Amino acid sequence: MPQLTELARKLASEPNFATLATIGRDGLPQQSIVWVKATDDGDGIAFSTVEGRVKHLNLLRDPRAGILITDRDNPYVYAVVRGPVTITRDGGPELIDELSHKYEGKPWQEAATTPRVVVTISAERVTEYGA
Numbered sequence: 001m002p003q004l005t006e007l008a009r010k011l012a013s014e015p016n017f018a019t020l021a022t023i024g025r026d027g028l029p030q031q032s033i034v035w036v037k038a039t040d041d042g043d044g045i046a047f048s049t050v051e052g053r054v055k056h057l058n059l060l061r062d063p064r065a066g067i068l069i070t071d072r073d074n075p076y077v078y079a080v081v082r083g084p085v086t087i088t089r090d091g092g093p094e095l096i097d098e099l100s101h102k103y104e105g106k107p108w109q110e111a112a113t114t115p116r117v118v119v120t121i122s123a124e125r126v127t128e129y130g131a
Contacts, residue, residue: 003042007128008079011069012038012045015103018069020047022058030058035099036069044122045069045081048096050114051089059085065121076130083124092116 004012012018017033024030032055034047045067049056059065063085071077093110095118100108110116 002123002126004038004044004081004123005079005126005128007077007131008045008069008081008123008126009038009042011071011077011079012036014072016069016072018045018047018067020055021066021068022055023062023064024054024058025061030054034067035103036067037095037099037102039120044083044120046095046118046120048092048099048116048118051117052114056087056117056119059087059119063087065119067121071130074130078130079126079128081121081123081126083122086120086122087117089115089117091118 018036020032020034022030036045036047039046065085066082068078068080096116097108
């Protein structure tokens with residue numbers, strides 16, 4: 001399995017926003033902005049979402065995704081990670097809290113009562129631009 005490139009890991013380690021693309025029920029792409037981090041093993045990208053959201057339902061139906069992470073200081077520098085996903089409830093609350101500290105500098109305040117899941121995109125194909 002390919003690993004993330006150095007640029008993809010760097011972009012995911014900083015508070016850069018990412019655009020997640022999933023395949024909708026109608027076969028059309030659906031995009032969402034998400035907070036991300038590189039997985040500890042360097043094989044993929046992880047993010048958190050609430051069960052039942054469109055992105056979650058799309059990934060349950062078709063567990064393939066692409067994610068574009070853009071450098072916040074130069075949007076012409078970015079990495080795209082595509083591959084299969086895994087979804088688990090394990091670590092959902094912890095990941096969103098970690099990402100909230102990273103992106104907003106404060107603990108996560110959850111308003112939803114629906115469980116959170118961790119989605120991991122395994123790096124099957126990684127491309128980068130502007131590096």
